Amino acid sequence: MEHIEPQESIPAKARLVYEYMLKPHANKWAMGLDQWDWVPGVGVIAILSYYERSGRKEIIDQLAAWAENNRDKAERAKVINSMAPFAIYPQLFRYTSDAYFFDTAVKAGDWMLNEAPRTREGAFEHTVTENVGFPEQVWADTVFMAVLFLARLAKLTGRAEYGREAARQLELHLRLLQDKDTHVLFHGWNCIAANHMSSARWTRANAWVAVGVPMIVSELEGICPISEEMIRQYTLLIEGLIRYQREDGLWPTVMVRSDFYPETSGSAGIACGIAQGVRQGILDRSMMESADRTLKAILQKIDANGEVSGVSGGTPVLDTVEAYNAIPCHPTLYGQGLVLMLLSEFL
Template sequence: MTTSDSEAWGMDIHKWDWTPGVGVISILHYFEASGDPKVMEFLEQWVEKNKEKAAEAKVVNSMAPYALFPELYRRTNNLFYLDEAVKIGDWMLREAPRTREGALEHTVTEKASFPEQVWADTIFMAVLFLARLAAVTGRKDYAEEALLQTELHFKLLQDETTGVLFHGWNCKAGDHMSAAKWTRANAWVVIGFPLIVKELKGLVQVPTHLVDQYRALVDGLLTYRAANGLWHTVMDRPEFYQETSGSAGIAAGIMCSVRLGLLDPSYLDHTASTCSAVIGQVDESGLVQSVSGGTPIKNTIEDYNTIPVIPTLYGQGLTLILLSEMIQTAALTR
């Protein structure tokens, strides 16, 4: 993949995959913070333009765009959104590939296979959709599956010593492969978890131990943050470059969790420097800088430092989610 190809891949919103999926999820998050009707109009138009591409991308990692559908159905009462979401939800329950532990296998649209692998990314890319579908339909089977997947990912990925997450788990080998403490992997869970818990209320009881594991994750992450508020792309390797998207996702997740009552308000004190540092990475044209390109689990930790830095929709998106959380936090603290 050349640099130009990489940039085209990273910023092409008119596909049906995880990259534009994160982009449109973030736009929905901004709508919830701003209430701007033009934002909702854009999302409806995006689905209309790109919905035919969905059939070509029926893998776990491309479920992300469907996370729009429950809210679009709530807002419009258009049964298309509900019917399509239920079809995909049922596919995830009955047909989506799973590992021997029952976790969703991280399948992708690219010409690559990761058999028996569990990635932290799946929480945001697929489990969030299931939780939102559970909330809009009231179906307990969706809710139970979303909770099960969240518990399994914490069980398989969390480092008991530090509380942070490894990038992935190989169920066949029984190891974390390169055992990288990759920052963006942690970000997907830090922001994904509170959004999932929000949707599951009233359908299933989220166990106390899972909330405790989440708090341990956040506490562990804060010990690795650099003095300027950002995290390095592999958090325990301070000689590696600092990475904006993961840093934005972590700060956004902390703010969201405070807003939803999962973390004490004192945690907001830890987000100020990160917010400033992330905003400082936005250039005059609005592009978020220092965002690492697509990152499968690498063979060695050193390989993570060779991932090219390119503009991406998930870099834009995680930063937009952070800005949206800043809007909502400011409104609550006035």
């Protein structure tokens, strides 16, 4: 892939972003790596991607130490959104040969197959650790937070039932969330009301799927087939996303609202998905022009300490589209992580 910045600057920026993630951030939940939830989950998934693209042994050692320190928290994880950290367990098992990682991952995967709440369509209900429920709601976030882990578990164990469920969840989420007119995704679907709630085509929701699909497809190769229709729908999604990209390479926080603020994490996730899809042959190489423009813009969002700016805070499905533009921006592990994943694609 062609670099639009001096080649040496991207590894340096990636290192800064990674090292900022490891620093202590007192009283900042969104930057707290030493916990078990979706936020640190995105962080450790991104750090693993950075390791796989850079090959630096100390990175995987750091992840193994993190997992060891959080064993007790992993045992209590029983909601879909907190499945995210388990996505690093298959690689940690291969690296350490510690049966704990294999056995714990299988327990989590079996919980997903047999006990995790589902909607009437069979999609995973979006459950969270917070004291709040979203009955029979399907969120795009689940693809990255839970389905990715299931696909990696399928590859680790060779058990086709994990792979088939991962593929089925991909198809369900695309069918329930994809806008038939624009081909981009709504944030969520309410199965009870049979609607998309506020009908927000939120950029970070689209990013979770844009980057999640090629990661999942690569894991399922040789385990179970991916339908041509699913790949076609994914391609339409990316084509739709590119149509909403701003001239500066970013996307507004709700993509159909060009007057809303540009959002860094969602933009990085979409561009990373494009780069991965092109690398894997899922997407046409011409789409890299879009990812290149995003990379150029994202590099300007990283300060000298490695902090990524312009990242919107945690966002449930909101009551109105306008409410998304009122979400404040601040540093987060998922913002750092999605940017690190994008930079890793260009190492």
